[in-house]
Amino acid sequence: MALVGGAVRDGLLGIASNTSxxxxxAIEGADLxxxxxxxxxxxxxxxxFGNAxxxxPDNRTVDLIRTRRETYPVAGGNPVPEPGTLTEDLQRRDFGLNALALVLEPGGELHLLDxxxxxxxxxxxxxxxxxSGSFHEDASRLVRxxxxxxxxxxxxxxxLLAQVPDALKMAEQTPRLWAELRLLLAEPRPGRAARMLETWGAGQLPPPASLPLLDALDAEKEQGVAVNFQTYAAALLHVAPNPADLAARLNLGEKPAALLARALSDTPYPDGSPERILRRLLRPDAYTPLTGRDVVALGVPAxxxxGAALAYLAGLRAAGQVQSAExxxxxxxxxxxxxxPS
Ligand SMILES: Nc1ccn([C@@H]2O[C@H](COP(=O)(O)OP(=O)(O)OP(=O)(O)O)[C@@H](O)[C@H]2O)c(=O)n1
Ligand SMILES: [Mg+2]
Known part of the structure; x- marks a missing residue:
């Protein structure tokens, strides 16, 4: 039995495992x-795959992996597994630093297998x-x-850089690549991850116009603003040539599109809400329209x-006749x- 993947990598990099x-x-020849x-x-x-x-109890998960060899009958599709040794299981993996194993011997001693x-x-x-065929077989590795x-x-x-064109060629027919792009939006700094792709010559994988928006959301996060996955996803949809298509590919569900619509509306939302964060970025000249309370303060009788006064204002707004709260x-x-007179 061996600990593999992110936990070993992060431990060796000296990174606290709370990021992963x-x-x-990985377990050889057992019924998992x-x-x-x-x-x-x-x-x-x-x-x-025979995995479990x-x-x-604290909601973390442990993946029990039956050690395997893999073949890709169709590049871009799911690999076909066959039972294999731990060594073979490490050799089928994506990157050198993800293919290290901390082996727990039956006697209890530990050793690192590379x-x-x-x-x-x-x-x-x-x-x-x-x-050299890694990204051709599984283009999602580029996004990983x-x-x-x-x-x-x-x-x-x-x-890796030499294989970027292979991944781009296979992107369309690699569903797992789009699943990884969804995961990219849940990273601590999605804008930075998208810029990595750009630096490597794959800036077209997220809609290119989204990069400045993702950067801006990263910067908000840096300032301590809580920017969630839905907010990043909504920003991506805002600039996508075909938002419905992208939402389906990334399996985003309905929430980001609904959030985007609210952000682009004139409905008031509290400071720091996802709607306000996005509105500030997408419509920097937007202002908060008057509410019922403002209307009463200006002398409209309760x-x-x-309702009539608010409808009147909404009409002016729709006609472009007012540009600010003033x-x-x-x-x-x-x-x-x-x-x-009443
Ligand atoms: N397309 C993939 C996906 C995963 N893996 C292997 O499976 C391990 C576990 O995958 P995952 O949990 O998705 O990533 P981690 O590397 O553990 O990173 P993290 O969980 O921190 O995101 C990876 O380290 C890698 O060895 C792979 O080789 N190819
Ligand atoms: Mg992991």
Whole structure:
């Protein structure tokens, strides 16, 4: 049994594992459904690969992985697994620094297994694919590389850069690439990850016009503003040539499009809300229209007249006759003067 993947990588890079809370355990020749059942914890079993994901009481997950070889009958599609040794399992992986294993011997002792020359990659902080067909077979690795490079301050090895055109060629027919692009939006700095892709010659994978927006959201985050996944996704949709198509590809659901519509509306939202964060970026000249309370303060009598006054303002706004809250106040003062005496 061996600990593999992100936890080993992050440990060797000296990064606290809270950036990668999920553990991957590779196990040779065992029935992982039986093993997961024996833990007494809730789990899901992935029959195609013989893997099981166990959920710990604190909600972290442990992936139990049956060690395997992989072949790609159709490039871009899912690999076909065959049972294999731990060594073979490490060799099928994406990058040198993700292919290290901390082996737990039956006697309890631990040792680090490096069958792909991953340790020098850790030292050089470099992302290196394990063979020259890596991105052709699985183009999603390009986006994984950008996510990791942005998160962990890693550089691209020349072997990676050489394969960028292969990944771009295969992008359309690699559903997993779009799933990784969705994950990119959940990274700590999605704008930085998108810029990595751009630097590597793959700036077209996210809609290119989105890069300044993603940068701006990263900058907000840097300032301590809470910018969530939905906000990044909405920004991406705003500039996508075909938003519905992109939302479907990235499996974004309805929420980001709905958030975008609210951000672009005139409805007031509290400071610091996703709607306001986006509105400030997408419509820098937008202002907060007057509300019922403002209207009462300006002398419109409570009751039905408030709705009528707000509708009057909405009409002016739609006609482009007011451009600021001050314009609205001025228009409303006029409106109040012209009200019939009650
Ligand atoms: N297309 C992929 C996806 C995953 N892996 C391997 O599976 C491991 C676990 O994958 P995942 O949990 O997605 O990524 P981590 O590297 O663990 O990074 P993190 O969880 O921190 O994002 C990776 O390290 C890598 O060895 C791979 O080789 N090719
Ligand atoms: Mg992981």
């Amino acid at each position: 809370p999920d553990l991957d355990l 459904q039986a093993l997961a059942t024996a833990t007494g914890l809730p789990f899901t079993f992935h029959a195609a 994901t166990v959920t710990l 069958v792909v020359g991953g340790l020098p990659d850790i030292q050089a902080r470099v992302l290196r694919p394990l063979h 590389a950008a996510r990791l490079a942005a998160r962990l301050d890693l550089a691209a090895h020349p072997d 009751g039905q007249q408030i 314009d609205e106040r001025a228009a409303l003062r006029q409106y109040v003067r012209n009200l019939p």
